Amino acid sequence: MSNATLDGAPISIEAAYDHAAGILSAARFPVVAGLATDVAGARAAILLAERLRGAFDHLASDELLADLEAMRSFGMFVTTANEARLRADVAFFVGPGLTDRWPALFERLALDRPPHYSPGAARKAIWLGPKRGEAKVEGLELDATAATEDSLPGLLAAVRARVGGRPIALESATAKRVDALAETLKSAKFGVAVWSAAAVDGLVVEALQGLLTDLNLTTRFSGLPLGARAGAVGVGQVAGWMTGFPPRTGFGRGFPEHDSWRFDANRLVESGEADAALWISAYDGEPPRWERDDVPLVTLAPGGSGPKRGLFIEVGRPGVSHDALEFAQEVSSFVLRKASAPASAPSVAEAIKAIDAKLPESF
Amino acid sequence: MLTCLRGGRVVDPATGTDATGDVYFEDGRIVAKPDGREPDKTIDVAGHIVMAGAIDVHSHIAGGNVNTARLLLPEKHRAIRARLAGTPLSTAKWSTYETGRLYAQMGFTTVVEPAMAPHQSLQTHLELADTPLLDTGALTVLGNDDFLLELLRKGESQQAINDYVARTVEATKSLGLKCINPGGVAGFKENMRVFGLDDVVPFYGISSRQIFQALQKATQAVGIHHPLHLHMNNLGIAGNIETALATIDAARGLPLHLAHVQFYAYGKEGKNGFSSAGAQFAEKVNANKNVSIDVGQVMFSETVTVSADVLKQYNSLAGANPKKGAIFDGDANGGGIVPYAYQISNYYNAVQWAAGLELFLLVKDPSQVFFTTDHPNGGPFTTYPELFALLMSADLRAQVLARLPADVLEQTTLPSIKREYTLYEIAQMSRSGAARLFGFTDRGTLAPGSVADIAVYKDQRDRAGMFRKAALVFKDGVQIVKDGEVSRYVRGKTLHTSPAYDRAIEKRLDSYYDELYGLPRSIFDLPAAALPNHDAFAEVSCRS
Numbered sequence: 001m002s003n004a005t006l007d008g009a010p011i012s013i014e015a016a017y018d019h020a021a022g023i024l025s026a027a028r029f030p031v032v033a034g035l036a037t038d039v040a041g042a043r044a045a046i047l048l049a050e051r052l053r054g055a056f057d058h059l060a061s062d063e064l065l066a067d068l069e070a071m072r073s074f075g076m077f078v079t080t081a082n083e084a085r086l087r088a089d090v091a092f093f094v095g096p097g098l099t100d101r102w103p104a105l106f107e108r109l110a111l112d113r114p115p116h117y118s119p120g121a122a123r124k125a126i127w128l129g130p131k132r133g134e135a136k137v138e139g140l141e142l143d144a145t146a147a148t149e150d151s152l153p154g155l156l157a158a159v160r161a162r163v164g165g166r167p168i169a170l171e172s173a174t175a176k177r178v179d180a181l182a183e184t185l186k187s188a189k190f191g192v193a194v195w196s197a198a199a200v201d202g203l204v205v206e207a208l209q210g211l212l213t214d215l216n217l218t219t220r221f222s223g224l225p226l227g228a229r230a231g232a233v234g235v236g237q238v239a240g241w242m243t244g245f246p247p248r249t250g251f252g253r254g255f256p257e258h259d260s261w262r263f264d265a266n267r268l269v270e271s272g273e274a275d276a277a278l279w280i281s282a283y284d285g286e287p288p289r290w291e292r293d294d295v296p297l298v299t300l301a302p303g304g305s306g307p308k309r310g311l312f313i314e315v316g317r318p319g320v321s322h323d324a325l326e327f328a329q330e331v332s333s334f335v336l337r338k339a340s341a342p343a344s345a346p347s348v349a350e351a352i353k354a355i356d357a358k359l360p361e362s363f
Numbered sequence: 364m365l366t367c368l369r370g371g372r373v374v375d376p377a378t379g380t381d382a383t384g385d386v387y388f389e390d391g392r393i394v395a396k397p398d399g400r401e402p403d404k405t406i407d408v409a410g411h412i413v414m415a416g417a418i419d420v421h422s423h424i425a426g427g428n429v430n431t432a433r434l435l436l437p438e439k440h441r442a443i444r445a446r447l448a449g450t451p452l453s454t455a456k457w458s459t460y461e462t463g464r465l466y467a468q469m470g471f472t473t474v475v476e477p478a479m480a481p482h483q484s485l486q487t488h489l490e491l492a493d494t495p496l497l498d499t500g501a502l503t504v505l506g507n508d509d510f511l512l513e514l515l516r517k518g519e520s521q522q523a524i525n526d527y528v529a530r531t532v533e534a535t536k537s538l539g540l541k542c543i544n545p546g547g548v549a550g551f552k553e554n555m556r557v558f559g560l561d562d563v564v565p566f567y568g569i570s571s572r573q574i575f576q577a578l579q580k581a582t583q584a585v586g587i588h589h590p591l592h593l594h595m596n597n598l599g600i601a602g603n604i605e606t607a608l609a610t611i612d613a614a615r616g617l618p619l620h621l622a623h624v625q626f627y628a629y630g631k632e633g634k635n636g637f638s639s640a641g642a643q644f645a646e647k648v649n650a651n652k653n654v655s656i657d658v659g660q661v662m663f664s665e666t667v668t669v670s671a672d673v674l675k676q677y678n679s680l681a682g683a684n685p686k687k688g689a690i691f692d693g694d695a696n697g698g699g700i701v702p703y704a705y706q707i708s709n710y711y712n713a714v715q716w717a718a719g720l721e722l723f724l725l726v727k728d729p730s731q732v733f734f735t736t737d738h739p740n741g742g743p744f745t746t747y748p749e750l751f752a753l754l755m756s757a758d759l760r761a762q763v764l765a766r767l768p769a770d771v772l773e774q775t776t777l778p779s780i781k782r783e784y785t786l787y788e789i790a791q792m793s794r795s796g797a798a799r800l801f802g803f804t805d806r807g808t809l810a811p812g813s814v815a816d817i818a819v820y821k822d823q824r825d826r827a828g829m830f831r832k833a834a835l836v837f838k839d840g841v842q843i844v845k846d847g848e849v850s851r852y853v854r855g856k857t858l859h860t861s862p863a864y865d866r867a868i869e870k871r872l873d874s875y876y877d878e879l880y881g882l883p884r885s886i887f888d889l890p891a892a893a894l895p896n897h898d899a900f901a902e903v904s905c906r907s
Contacts, residue, residue, distance in 0.1 A: 039489060040895070043493070043895070047452075050451050050452055051451065068434055071434065071435055071687075071689055072434065072435055072436070072437060073687070074687055075680070075687040075689060075690075076435075076689045077689075077690045077692075078689070078690075079692040079697075080692075080693060080694055082694050082882075083552075083692055083693070083694060085880070086509075086879065086880075108881075117553075189553070190552055190554075216677070216690075219554055220551070220552060220553075220554050222692045236434070237430055237486065238489075240433045240434050241425070241429075241430050241459045241489075241490045241493060242455070242458055242460070243452060243455045243458055244433050244437070244440050244442070244456055244457045244461075245433075245434075246434060253445065254444075255444060255445055255454050255455060256442055256452075256455045256458075257442070258437055323893060325485065325489070325890070325893055330882065330886075331882070331886060331887065333427070333482055333485065333486060334483075334485040335887075335890075336485075336890035336893050
């Protein structure tokens with residue numbers, strides 16, 4: 001059985017679905033936000049946003065779009081963790097927070113073993129700008145170069161310059177370090193750069209891709225992005241085939257329009273452009289960032305995370321309480337996650353279907 | 364409900380029909396005219412052409428690479444109009460929903476996505492499941508995958524390869540096998556920048572020729588109806604006609620389908636060192652009845668090239684328009700996405716356009732040649748009506764020829780070709796022949812018992828206009844199009860085939876994935892039961 005509350009007080013699930021449909025259908029421009037859900041939940045949510053002529057956004061769109069923006073304005077080299085594991089003779093880690101984003105990173109890459117395709121070769125692992133203590137990995141010799149958030153872009157640009165044989169003006173110890181990095185990258189047979197857009201600026205992603213482009217003139221080098229949290233990569237894919245666009249897309253005119261500023265859910269709510277919000281956060285109940293509390297809010301989240309304000313409908317956790325299709329970092333594709341602790345709470349898709357069924361026919 | 368389409372010109376090559384007549388259908392199937400029963404509904408289609416729903420044998424409509432193209436080029440597909448009632452997202456440009464709507468409006472009811480990577484098959488199927496109005500199918504890509512290359516490296520038996528092929532096709536729920544630059548994509552990961560038929564893949568020590576021959580044999584041995592669907596080496600390179608001719612010789616008389624061959628019909632004549640070898644290619648096809656081709660016609664338009672031939676796509680990056688692209692080194696093939704604009708004033712593009720039409724017009728047997736633009740690589744599928752019109756009118760071709768750069772005319776035989784396709788030949792290529800190519804026995808024809816996928820076109824002189832907007836389209840007997848507009852959604856089926864194999868291969872794959880990737884094999888498997896259309900799979904029989 002599912003639980004539902006209205007401003008903290010229990011209500012029946014049927015009344016909750018009715019109330020949710022009422023809030024969303026009364027709005028002129030509702031936003032379907034959060035979108036932390038699986039494939040089925042994303043499909044249902046995007047169809048609902050289209051039906052309501054609202055907008056949709058994901059809670060980790062900033063990270064998702066940092067990678068996408070680099071691709072669509074410049075280009076992108078990417079590979080899979082599997083290829084990195086089997087083939088990479090140089091692993092180039094860029095920026096902090098990589099193991100925070102993906103704790104299994106080093107286990108998956110298995111850099112302590114020789115590459116499958118060059119059994120005799122030693123692997124090199126280098127890290128530009130790790131967090132303090134992050135570059136200590138048991139059984140792995142990691143050559144770390146310190147960088148701060150401020151110095152990382154400049155160092156990366158210097159490395160790119162040296163890879164291209166262009167001069168740099170840095171003090172000699174740093175210049176030497178940069179030269180050594182550039183040499184290591186150029187010596188790779190198949191190198192892989194690893195980064196997380198959660199921890200670096202979008203321009204760092206673009207600079208890194210520029211570096212990969214240059215390296216590929218003479219050797220092979222690809223990238224392994226650590227995808228954004230809360231299912232963002234999968235939701236981005238679903239949005240792509242359903243609408244042509246990633247999240248931060250609106251249907252106000254009856255067809256999708258994508259604008260990463262205009263359809264930012266946080267901005268829409270804070271500015272009052274959105275006059276109702278459906279917040280979907282099925283993994284861990286992460287709440288919205290907006291502070292405004294006078295915009296009607298419907299929350300779909302796991303039990304225990306119920307907000308004090310607005311309407312709350314408990315949903316199951318994808319891959320925990322019900323089977324879920326999700327994008328998996330370890331294989332760079334969609335997979336089935338079987339329920340690890342099956343429970344009866346509805347999935348996001350089921351909850352949305354129930355709300356959708358209560359919308360007036362004019363929608 | 365018994366429906367009768369009365370008095371149209373029925374063009375149905377599978378039954379040898381081209382005559383005025385009636386077509387009856389009931390409960391989603393075509394039926395013979397029932398004795399002693401009046402139809403519940405009669406639709407007067409006098410002055411119209413009645414054909415089976417069309418089948419596209421090769422169009423990139425779904426999967427991770429197509430989706431990357433969508434996300435790479437948001438500026439190229441801004442939507443401009445609101446949708447009609449009952450068709451959510453149908454005007455969201457380049458979405459799966461729009462794809463279904465646009466195909467349906469042209470009278471297409473079955474489309475084959477030709478490049479499904481085994482490790483990404485779930486995404487392909489999810490996208491196909493979100494493509495309304497069409498029955499779909501896919502081809503599974505092998506030929507740069509480690510497991511196969513290892514089998515060949517170790518000199519294992521053809522039986523082992525057969526089992527692997529059959530198991531992969533069955534597990535990924537596809538219609539057969541595609542092979543894309545065999546070995547060349549693996550070679551690119553080892554920094555090879557060109558890769559020919561007899562080049563050897565580093566580490567494995569086997570040639571492209573060996574790889575495709577092994578897959579060709581396996582496809583035949585396990586009874587998959589569609590012959591191996593081959594994307595050859597050296598796509599797009601001047602002089603690559605030599606590769607194509609050598610590949611046809613290497614097929615040794617076994618069935619083989621060559622994909623988008625226009626991109627291989629290039630000689631090195633003329634001052635630009637680039638000429639059409641379309642005539643030479645067509646002659647070879649005429650002399651080799653084991654070979655079928657689809658053309659991959661270039662249509663002058665802005666488009667994007669989407670291909671799992673990562674080596675070729677990397678080499679294309681320099682000519683990207685707009686200047687950006689995505690290169691994905693996948694577990695096996697991966698993909699490369701490079702936008703491009705074909706221009707009528709560009710010498711090379713004009714030669715490509717002419718070479719494609721030569722192939723269409725000089726291959727004598729319409730069951731050996733299929734229309735495609737290799738959507739979106741040579742142009743979007745929405746240009747098919749213009750393509751059909753060009754095939755049906757020498758005058759129309761002459762008008763375009765007059766606009767090409769003058770030196771192109773010296774490098775193609777096209778101006779001398781007067782052949783014009785008949786409606787019957789268009790139907791052979793887009794209906795009966797296409798069905799035979801995949802072993803579909805229930806479609807591509809209006810014979811009783813077939814699914815009631817029917818396209819009705821107003822007979823008019825403007826053939827492009829006629830094919831662009833069907834007057835009526837029925838899918839499984841349900842009317843989905845009227846006057847070129849989709850009036851409602853229906854859900855299509857996913858067509859696939861299940862060849863038999865020795866299940867011992869499963870165990871072997873289990874330990875292979877454990878050892879190589881340190882992951883359970885199950886994570887790569889298509890969880891068909893979890894798909895939103897899991898109840899809509901339809902089996903295509905194997906050859907016995």
